Amino acid sequence: xxxxxxxxxxxxxxxxxxxxxxxxxxxxxxxxxxxxxxxxxxxxxxxxxxxxxxxxxxxxxxxxxxxxxxxxxxxxxxxxxxxxxxxxxxxxxxxxxxxxxxxxxxxxxxxxxxxxxxxxxxxxxxxxxxxxxxxxxxxxxxxxxxxxxxxxxxxxxxxxxxxxxxxxxxxxxxxxxxxxxxxxxxxxxxxxxxxxxxxxxxxxxxxxxxxxxxxxxxxxxxxxxxxxxxxxxxxxxxxxxxxxxxxxxxxxxxxxx
Amino acid sequence: xxxxxxxxxxxxxxxxxxxxxxxxxxxxxxxxxxxxxxxxxxxxxxxxxxxxxxxxxxxxxxxxxxxxxxxxxxxxxxxxxxxxxxxxxxxxxxxxxxxxxxxxxxxxxxxxxxxxxxxxxxxxxxxxxxxxxxxxxxxxxxxxxxxxxxxxxxxxxxxxxxxxxxxxxxxxxxxxxxxxxxxxxxxxxxxxxxxxxxxxxxxxxxxxxxxxxxxxxxxxxxxxxxxxxxxx
Numbered sequence: 001x002x003x004x005x006x007x008x009x010x011x012x013x014x015x016x017x018x019x020x021x022x023x024x025x026x027x028x029x030x031x032x033x034x035x036x037x038x039x040x041x042x043x044x045x046x047x048x049x050x051x052x053x054x055x056x057x058x059x060x061x062x063x064x065x066x067x068x069x070x071x072x073x074x075x076x077x078x079x080x081x082x083x084x085x086x087x088x089x090x091x092x093x094x095x096x097x098x099x100x101x102x103x104x105x106x107x108x109x110x111x112x113x114x115x116x117x118x119x120x121x122x123x124x125x126x127x128x129x130x131x132x133x134x135x136x137x138x139x140x141x142x143x144x145x146x147x148x149x150x151x152x153x154x155x156x157x158x159x160x161x162x163x164x165x166x167x168x169x170x171x172x173x174x175x176x177x178x179x180x181x182x183x184x185x186x187x188x189x190x191x192x193x194x195x196x197x198x199x200x201x202x203x204x205x206x207x208x209x210x211x212x213x214x215x216x217x218x219x220x221x222x223x224x225x226x227x228x229x230x231x232x233x234x235x236x237x238x239x240x241x242x243x244x245x246x247x248x249x250x251x252x253x254x255x256x257x
Numbered sequence: 258x259x260x261x262x263x264x265x266x267x268x269x270x271x272x273x274x275x276x277x278x279x280x281x282x283x284x285x286x287x288x289x290x291x292x293x294x295x296x297x298x299x300x301x302x303x304x305x306x307x308x309x310x311x312x313x314x315x316x317x318x319x320x321x322x323x324x325x326x327x328x329x330x331x332x333x334x335x336x337x338x339x340x341x342x343x344x345x346x347x348x349x350x351x352x353x354x355x356x357x358x359x360x361x362x363x364x365x366x367x368x369x370x371x372x373x374x375x376x377x378x379x380x381x382x383x384x385x386x387x388x389x390x391x392x393x394x395x396x397x398x399x400x401x402x403x404x405x406x407x408x409x410x411x412x413x414x415x416x417x418x419x420x421x422x423x424x425x426x427x428x429x430x431x432x433x434x435x436x437x438x439x440x441x442x443x444x445x446x447x448x449x450x451x452x453x454x455x456x457x458x459x460x461x462x463x464x465x466x467x468x469x470x471x472x473x474x475x476x477x478x479x480x481x482x483x484x485x486x487x488x489x
Contacts, residue, residue, distance in 0.1 A: 056389050074392065082395040092390040094408055105394040156395065 006068055007031050008192045009053065009160055013062035016052045023048045023216045025062070030160070030209075033190040037203030037224070039239065040213030046196035047089075049213070050162045053194065054086035067159060082109065085153040086162040089169070091145035093137040098124070098148050101137060105156035123155035124148075126185055143174035150178075154185065161186070163195040167202060179205060200240055204228065212236045264462020271463055272470070278440075283467060286444040287475075289357050290425040293364030297420050301369045302413060305376020306402050310388070320377060326370030331363075335433030338363040342434065355436040360444070363430035368420035375419060379412030380405060414483035418476055425472050445471070 011028040023045045030036055038046050051057045053064060058073030065071065069080055085105070093101050103120035106112075111119065124130040127147045132140070140148065146166060153161060166182075167175040183206040186193050197203050203210050204224055211221035212235070219233045231237035271279045308320050340346050342354040342362075353359045383405055391401050406413065428446040435442035437451055445468040452461035 051389070054393050056393060078395070078397065084393075085395070086390070086393040088386050088390055090386065092384070092387050094387075094391075094404065104391075108395045108397075108400055152394065 007065075008067060009194075010065040010068075011053070011062070012065075014052060014059050014064060015061035016048055016057055016059050018048055018057070021045065021048065021216060023052065025049065025218055028211070028218065028221065030192055030194065032192055033187075034192055034209060035186055035207045036194045036209045036211060036221075037207035038194060038196045038211045038213055038218075039198065039200060039203045041198060041239075044213040045216040046198075046213055047164055048216075050086060050164050050194065050196055053160070054084055054162045055081050056086065082156070083159040084162065085156060085158040085160075086164065087149050087153045087166055089165045091142075091149040093140075093145060093148060093152075096137065097133065098129070098135050098137060098140070099133040101148055102133075102152045102155050104152060109156065120151070120155050123151040126154065127151045127181060141174075143170050143178065146170060146174075147178065147181075150182070154189075154191075157189075157191075159192060161191050161193040163193060165196055165198070167197070167199070182206065210240075212239055214239075260458055261462055264459045265466050267459055268463030268466035268470075272467060279464075279467065281440065282443055282445055282448055282464075283471060285357065285442075286425065286446075286468070286471065289360045289431070289444060290364060290421060291475075293361045293424050294368055294417060294421045296361070296365040297368035297372045297424075298417055300365070301372025301416065301420065302376050302406065304369070304373040305380055305413075305416075306405070308373070309377040309380025310402070310405070323370050323373050323377065327374045329367055329370060330429070331367055331427040331431075332429035332433065334363050334366050335430035338366065338430065338434045354434060355438060355442060357435070357442055359434040360431050360442060363434045364424035364427065367427060367430060368424045371423050372416045372420045375416035376409075376413060379409040379416065382412070383408055411483055414479055418479050418483075421475055421479070422472060425468070425475070 007029040009028070009030040011025050014023070014025040014028075016023040021043075038049060040046055048057070052059060052073075055064070055066070055071050055073055055076050058075065063070055066076075066080060066083055071080060074081070094104065099117060099120055102123055103116040106116040106119055121130060121133065124133055127150055129144060129147050129151065132144060132148070137145065137148065146169070150163075150166065167178060170178065179202060185191075186206070195202070195207065207224055209222060210224045210227045211218045212227065212233075213219065214235050220227055220231065220236045227236065228240050231240060272283075304323065308316060308323065338359060339354065341348050342351070342359055343349055344354075353362070387408070388401065388405065391404055396404065426446065428450055431437075431442075431444055432447050432450065435444070435447065437443050437447040445464055449461050449464040449468065452458075452464060
């Protein structure tokens with residue numbers, strides 16, 4: 001992995017308000033090719049953070065710099081805004097075929113016809129769903145739809161990919177397969193990514209860094225092993241403690257013979 | 258009953274024979290109501306997108322006005338358009354009163370709130386997340402609106418059908434601003450009213466059957482367009 005000197009994404013003193021909820025991030029930096037997992041309980045502000053970094057929300061205070069340039073939510077110049085793509089929890093596919101959906105971001109950028117189809121097909125192949133290209137999205141399973149959503153985001157080759165709990169609606173086998181593919185793809189392409197999840201194992205399996213959030217703030221952020229083994233906050237220790245989960249699972253299995 | 262059956266037979270006969278006067282009336286009906294619906298589609302979907310996708314002060318009040326106007330009585334529209342186009346009125350100099358253009362204007366005013374009201378509901382039924390997803394994929398504002406129009410096309414085409422149905426069947430405004438002038442502003446509804454007033458029931462029934470067939474044909478075409486590519 002090549003790490004450049006200046007961060008791809010830089011956040012400082014960020015304050016975002018959504019109704020009564022307040023997100024406050026003192027500092028966050030992400031370098032080229034790094035994958036950050038943002039974990040925390042429901043309502044801790046993970047999606048709000050991602051939407052702010054995806055330039056879909058304008059901060060009340062502070063700054064978000066993308067590729068060294070200052071941003072201002074949706075008012076950010078289009079060229080810069082197009083460097084970051086967010087994938088939502090639900091696949092949110094448009095009415096049409098798989099290929100039409102995956103080529104959407106390319107067509108929005110003025111790439112049309114054969115060229116956009118070819119690029120979309122490459123993204124579909126990377127995610128192992130090229131055979132679905134002519135299928136209408138309404139006939140897809142949950143796992144297939146989520147792969148299409150990911151392929152659509154990857155097709156435009158973003159500098160930063162934001163994934164909002166991309167596995168939450170998938171069954172465990174589909175989730176494991178997608179997690180493996182995503183891990184391989186992100187590392188192979190050197191894409192900088194942030195993934196929110198409330199599953200600690202997801203976070204630990206593919207991410208270089210982890211940030212633990214609670215009530216709109218990042219309590220601790222650092223390399224995954226460091227945060228897991230040396231938690232600086234009681235909440236972080238409790239949230240990332242896998243022993244309890246293991247003990248509970250062992251107990252449950254023993255009770256069922 | 259016999260009268261109705263005879264009227265229906267005569268109506269179909271007039272159409273099949275290609276009676277010149279009837280064909281003219283049918284074509285003018287299509288021209289006036291079709292143009293009015295297209296104009297209303299443009300303004301109605303525009304208003305629908307504005308109210309359904311944006312937040313601005315007084316939005317709820319504006320929406321309640323649009324919803325109220327969905328039931329705008331054609332005679333009231335006819336009266337105001339007449340006053341507007343009357344020789345001494347603000348647009349009197351244009352000399353549009355008792356012309357098909359005046360009828361198009363009146364019908365567009367009737368259909369616009371119908372299409373706008375249904376469009377607002379159509380746009381609001383699309384999730385906020387879908388809008389954000391499209392923006393996140395790099396869409397400009399106008400690209401976003403166009404994609405959302407395509408996404409809401411089932412409801413928007415239903416709005417067009419409701420708008421067309423509303424204007425092709427109205428008589429009050431067309432009579433007031435068009436004047437039912439033979440060969441100039443006579444449409445199926447005004448001709449039916451006139452024939453009924455003259456006691457010419459057979460012809461009135463014939464004209465109303467043609468009107469029903471016309472409305473049905475247009476609706477079938479729009480429904481086919483609406484259902485094309487729709488998957489369950």
